[in-house]
Amino acid sequence: MQTINASGLSLCLGGQPRLQQLSLQLHSGELLALLGHNGAGKSTLIKLLLGLYQPDSGSLTVLGDKPGRQPLQVGYLPENVSFYPQMQLGELLQYFADLKGINRRRVKQLLVDFGLEHCARQALSVCSKGERQRLGLAQALLSQPALLLLDEPTVGLDPLASAFMYQTLQTLRSQGCSIVVCTHELALVEPVLDQLLILDHGRVAACGTLPALQQQAQLPWRIQLPAGRAWHTDPLLAPWLCEQQLLFPVSLLPQISQRLTQHWHCIDYRLQSPDLGQLFRHFLADTTSELTLAEAV
Structure with a gap:
């Protein structure tokens, strides 16, 4: 109804x-x-x-x-x-x-x-x-x-x-x-x-919906990586590496997930989609605090 x-x-x-x-x-x-x-x-x-x-x-x-x-x-x-x-x-x-x-x-x-x-x-x-x-x-x-x-x-x-x-x-x-x-x-x-x-x-x-607006906003997704590995040596991951995080477009999620699990045998990473606060700032064009993909990398 x-x-x-x-x-x-x-x-x-x-x-x-x-x-x-x-x-x-x-x-x-x-x-x-x-x-x-x-x-x-x-x-x-x-x-x-x-x-x-x-x-x-x-x-x-x-x-x-x-x-x-x-x-x-x-x-x-x-x-x-x-x-x-x-x-x-x-x-x-x-x-x-x-x-x-x-x-x-x-x-x-x-x-x-x-x-x-x-x-x-x-x-x-x-x-x-x-x-x-x-x-x-x-x-x-x-x-x-x-x-x-x-x-x-x-x-x-x-x-x-x-x-x-x-x-x-x-x-x-x-x-x-x-x-x-x-x-x-x-x-x-x-x-x-x-x-x-x-x-x-x-x-x-x-x-x-939240997923639809996440897709529309195209804000970066995050993966928090475990410490102690040479992530910067990986040609697929290195362009998206920011300190101990990967910040990347959602379109790359399948490739990055496969790389982590199959090449690095890493399953203890934490994936985070853009949250409501980030979407709120993005759609209200708060350019002073908005995290764009270009800024993230």
């Missing part, structure tokens, strides 16, 4: 273009990483998906309908969660459940699932950032939505809380929930994403 279908979306606010000719398709059970610098248009896109903004041109459907038509099927966690500080955590979750017409048994289930039973009677003002963020995600999941929109869900969280957040997202994805995560935490989202969308001043800088 297609949960998001956007074609040629454009939007201006205050006379300034916020999104320009954006197209995107997301299906059930897929996780989209929404990336870009501040002001790139990420939050604007989320507001379009929620039906809070209307595009100036182009078409957009969410769950096969106009955005905002199925509010209980879309969960949302904003970047800055604002709750009533004097209410108890469990009381607040029940309040949201009542607003959405959700049975309170669902509240008890989520308190258990998110490890919030111990603080359910605590006022929000004394709860930790991690507890409040778990509450925010729990309220977004009250109605068991088909689409979940998260704006910087791990900002300010410690590593354990961040790991819990992404473990939860993996579980939801396996259950068929589509997820859009707007984040600057590239290392956290990389292992779980199905697609990535990189925005730059409202324009699509890159969109697709």
Whole structure:
């Protein structure tokens, strides 16, 4: 099932273009990483998906309908969660459940699932950032939505809380929930994403799967070599040798792998493809930090 279908979306606010000719398709059970610098248009896109903004041109459907038509099927966690500080955590979750017409048994289930039973009677003002963020995600999941929109869900969280957040997202994805995560935490989202969308001043800088964008970018792959061997004497490897690493185009991977294993009998090398951080810098044309093949060799 297609949960998001956007074609040629454009939007201006205050006379300034916020999104320009954006197209995107997301299906059930897929996780989209929404990336870009501040002001790139990420939050604007989320507001379009929620039906809070209307595009100036182009078409957009969410769950096969106009955005905002199925509010209980879309969960949302904003970047800055604002709750009533004097209410108890469990009381607040029940309040949201009542607003959405959700049975309170669902509240008890989520308190258990998110490890919030111990603080359910605590006022929000004394709860930790991690507890409040778990509450925010729990309220977004009250109605068991088909689409979940998260704006910087791990900002300010410690590593354990961040790991819990992404473990939860993996579980939801396996259950068929589509997820859009707007984040600057590239290392956290990389292992779980199905697609990535990189925005730059409202324009699509890159969109697709990680392997497809790695192929498109043509950034060098790396092999970390074990020490103690005369790698520089090999005519195939020497042109790509940089200290104790090989930096080479992916087209040479079969030849280099064969050379290492059959000629050098080396199987303890470590292969690394271009990571999400490198792709992010490449597609945003950050020439001051981008590692190109020419620079690498």
